[in-house]
Amino acid sequence: MMHFTKKLAGALLAATLFTTVASAQTVLKSSDTHPDGYPTVEGVKYFGELLKERTQGRYSVDVYHSAQLGEEKDTIEQVRSGVIELNRVSMAPFNGTVKETIVPALPYIFTSEDHMHKVMDGAVGDQIKAAFEPVGLVVLAFYDAGSRSFYNSKKPIKTVADMAGLKFRVIQSDIFVDMTAALGANATPMPYGEVYSSIETGVIDGAENNFPSYDTAKHVEVAKYYSLDEHTILPEVFVMNKAAFDALTPEDQEIFKQAAKDSVAKQRELWAAKTTESRANAEKLGSQINDVEKQGFIDAMKPVYDKHVKDPVLQKLVEDVRAVK
Template sequence: MRILVKLTAGLLLAASCMAGAASAQTVLRSSDTHPDGYPTVEAVEYFGELVKERTAGRYAVEVYHSAQLGEEKDTIEQVRSGVIELNRVSMAPFNGTVKESIVPALPYLFRSEEHMHKVMDGAIGDQIKTAFEGAGLVVLAYYDAGSRSFYNKQKPITSVADMKGLKFRVIQSDIFVDMVAALGANATPMPYGEVYSAIETGVIDGAENNFPSYDTAKHFEVAKNFSLDEHTILPEVFVMNKAAFAKLTPEDQEIFKQAAKDSVAKQRELWAAKVSESRAKVEAAGAKISTPDKQGFIDAMKPVYEKHVTDPVLKKMVEDVRAVQ
């Protein structure tokens, strides 16, 4: 009888341990500089919901929006070192680390958002994904960030001549610094979270970004002149620490990849709606939208390409991008 009781207790304990193991959950942290409700934040949250559902709760994703874990430069290092597992960040800050990421950051390379989608969803996008692995990262998805344009507190910009002498905040990327210099203005690389106060206090005259960022960061309050020059159509990148990804089973890796792919469609839908909403909001608040003659801006970019597209691999990529119809 004692033996039977011991056996029963042992079986119950084993079953309890197995149940505990089965219900154990691995929580992955993801960073984003944008506020709660922003399309990229919602897309990563949607990714997390799909992962949780498709792994029967074995994995969950916590999204830290509003730069809670730091600005982009800091969180890039965190995800590369494995301090955090996931990160949604602009492509441009990787230009000095992953040379292939230079191509999507080049001004006036993409003809439209549709052109960018075809490029990033195809072989060129896959080539860039492979290159990121050398930096210890796995690219799970490319998200939309629309077109970036200049805005400032001083005056409307209708031509390249209007750019002369103005000070603009740019992403921490040499391409962006050189792009602004080629237009006769002065570039100041600066964390995203410092831009509002820098414009307000006159440290800079303005910045460059898309309508949703211009809106949600409230830059329209301090820089009323928005020039729709659309110099870059720069995709965002959603990355995972390579070592963390490698720890997943092959089945779970496929789940993560498919969840990320599904989140792209969600993000693009949210993005299109947000662009329209944000433009209407800033115009209602008094922002003045001007549309300059882009050809002068395009012509001014020759030295930027001459400096940054010297590698044969990058030259071929630029040709391939332009050939995509």
């Protein structure tokens, strides 16, 4: 009954939004947990600029950054039900509802950011996009989120043995919980916005994320040890409520898709610049950044793959990812 209610709400919203005269402006709401100026926020803003230009002002986008509309778990439900039209979120929270998203979230599945780009821009990315539609979402784009590494307030981590007993915040995803456990540490899933105070008060010892998040969320102030284990290179996903997308004319659907595709190049450019800037800023603030014995981390991931890649569809996807050179 709830599923039907959500579908009905989405359809009613779409009807309200899109049965307007061609000259009227429709303002779409988009959510992001990150602060204004962050590369994902700016990527969606750029999408909105292109959309406004290419539809002669009929559509525009208001980006609600800094978790103004809630944390990712909340906004995923908002966009699925049609309360908001657009959302930029991490792919990991979808692991329970879109099984194909498990593969990009696997530790060390990608060998580099360039490898991730080739995979997500190709047939594997298309297959993952298609898997979102049955849950009421259309994927417009995959955005960069760089590589994620562990950081903490206690000590440098150079080997797997150094992880023992430390408590880390992770994304609310079983893969991330199991990955952390496989390394001998304790995982504490919690919303992104609670991480700073939790490290500061000792509820957790650290977290794992990319340099721009480590910098802009000010985690560098409370966790000075950043270790370059680079366990995941997890793309972000920019989604639209399917009922709203389906209510567009075929011509406007193409405009939306092309504007999103064009925003990817812009977002990647912004991401690369921000990563360099944030790493430099972290070092300036006294962060100790160290390399790790990465092969040990990679070897520890076998039980994670054994548990999460039992489905033949996912096994084939893993093979397809690894075949991309």
